[in-house]
Amino acid sequence: MSVKLFEPIQLRDVEVRNRIFVAPMCQYSSVDGVPSDWHMVHLGTRAVGGAGLVMAEATGVVPEGRISPGCPGMWADKHVDAWRPIVDFIKSQGATASIQIAHAGRKASHAPPWEGSGLLSEDDPGGWKPFGPSDLPFDEDYAIPQELTVDEIHDLTDAFGAAAERSLAAGFEVIELHFAHGYLAHEFLSPISNRREDEYGGSLENRARFALETAEKVREAIPDHLPLLVRISASEYVDGGWDLEQSIQLCKWLKDIGVDMIDASSGGNSPAQKLEPYPGYQVPFAAAIREQVGIATGAVGLITEAHQAEQILIDGEADVVLLARELLRNPYWPLNAAHELGHDIKWPVQYERVKSA
Numbered sequence: 001m002s003v004k005l006f007e008p009i010q011l012r013d014v015e016v017r018n019r020i021f022v023a024p025m026c027q028y029s030s031v032d033g034v035p036s037d038w039h040m041v042h043l044g045t046r047a048v049g050g051a052g053l054v055m056a057e058a059t060g061v062v063p064e065g066r067i068s069p070g071c072p073g074m075w076a077d078k079h080v081d082a083w084r085p086i087v088d089f090i091k092s093q094g095a096t097a098s099i100q101i102a103h104a105g106r107k108a109s110h111a112p113p114w115e116g117s118g119l120l121s122e123d124d125p126g127g128w129k130p131f132g133p134s135d136l137p138f139d140e141d142y143a144i145p146q147e148l149t150v151d152e153i154h155d156l157t158d159a160f161g162a163a164a165e166r167s168l169a170a171g172f173e174v175i176e177l178h179f180a181h182g183y184l185a186h187e188f189l190s191p192i193s194n195r196r197e198d199e200y201g202g203s204l205e206n207r208a209r210f211a212l213e214t215a216e217k218v219r220e221a222i223p224d225h226l227p228l229l230v231r232i233s234a235s236e237y238v239d240g241g242w243d244l245e246q247s248i249q250l251c252k253w254l255k256d257i258g259v260d261m262i263d264a265s266s267g268g269n270s271p272a273q274k275l276e277p278y279p280g281y282q283v284p285f286a287a288a289i290r291e292q293v294g295i296a297t298g299a300v301g302l303i304t305e306a307h308q309a310e311q312i313l314i315d316g317e318a319d320v321v322l323l324a325r326e327l328l329r330n331p332y333w334p335l336n337a338a339h340e341l342g343h344d345i346k347w348p349v350q351y352e353r354v355k356s357a
């Protein structure tokens with residue numbers, strides 16, 4: 001009996017060897033946006049561990065688009081040069097190399113978690129003034145963002161396109177746009193963070209304009225044979241805020257633009273969000289989008305067990321699963337999951353002698 005989790009998936013001309021994707025995870029370990037040896041080991045280990053697709057973390061399309069001064073970037077050629085050997089290693093292990101390109105909007109300029117994640121003001125070393133659709137802070141201890149002008153919005157859309165081109169030059173085969181978690185695109189989408197009165201605010205069409213123009217620009221920058229993924233927050237769990245219904249409409253528009261898969265996450269745009277996560281808590285979003293939009297989806301969030309992951313695919317709730325924290329605890333999760341599900345998987349030749357029987 002074939003195991004769904006280990007069936008390859010075709011994303012345009014890219015065949016991913018199985019349906020276990022490494023979710024993007026900030027490592028706060030770059031200098032001036034340049035990824036480091038840490039990324040080689042962190043991402044490389046998960047490729048060795050058998051994941052189908054390994055996605056590099058939220059990577060700033062401009063310096064001000066980083067969450068922290070330690071986040072990576074893709075705004076200069078030096079970034080392409082630094083990412084290339086990491087990408088080459090991921091591919092050498094049979095995994096697909098992917099990158100999430102991002103702009104952190106009003107949630108930019110924070111310290112890494114091990115330094116408390118606090119706001120870095122313009123006066124702090126490494127800090128800067130964040131931008132957003134409106135001058136509304138995320139929370140009391142966050143910066144009041146500077147409202148973007150229409151020209152600046154257009155420049156950012158172009159920056160996403162340029163970052164996509166650079167990502168391809170570095171060898172990445174799959175690009176994901178980070179439109180989730182209360183970062184810039186999500187801030188535009190949500191009436192909670194977007195109070196603009198021009199063509200980028202107000203109606204759903206207007207709030208979606210930045211996301212759609214960005215997706216269009218990036219789709220144009222990518223050749224037809226390569227796929228484009230988008231991560232959204234399908235709900236922000238606040239009355240009167242961004243919700244599944246609006247997400248479904250957004251995903252229909254994204255599908256028309258040529259987006260190939262929706263990575264269905266949630267939350268992150270309001271400290272008032274009401275959420276009690278439980279295993280697979282975001283899977284219903286992936287299922288609803290898959291069914292109502294007719295687009296491939298990725299399920300993410302507290303997926304930690306092989307049988308749980310397999311069942312999501314068997315039930316047709318998603319086309320792939322993305323794992324984050326469990327793959328930090330155990331980068332060899334895919335190899336072990338294959339054993340648990342009775343699927344014969346190829347281990348790296350260097351480790352073959354210790355493969356579970």
Ligand SMILES: Cc1cc2nc3c(=O)[nH]c(=O)nc-3n(C[C@H](O)[C@H](O)[C@H](O)COP(=O)(O)O)c2cc1C
Nearest residue numbers: 023024025026057058300301302303323324325326
């Ligand atoms: C250390 C860490 C860093 C993260 N960084 C990102 C990121 O760069 N981009 C993103 O979209 N989500 C990020 N996330 C969220 C994960 O991709 C994932 O959606 C979330 O952790 C839920 O999945 P899990 O239960 O498997 O951990 C991060 C999560 C963790 C734990």
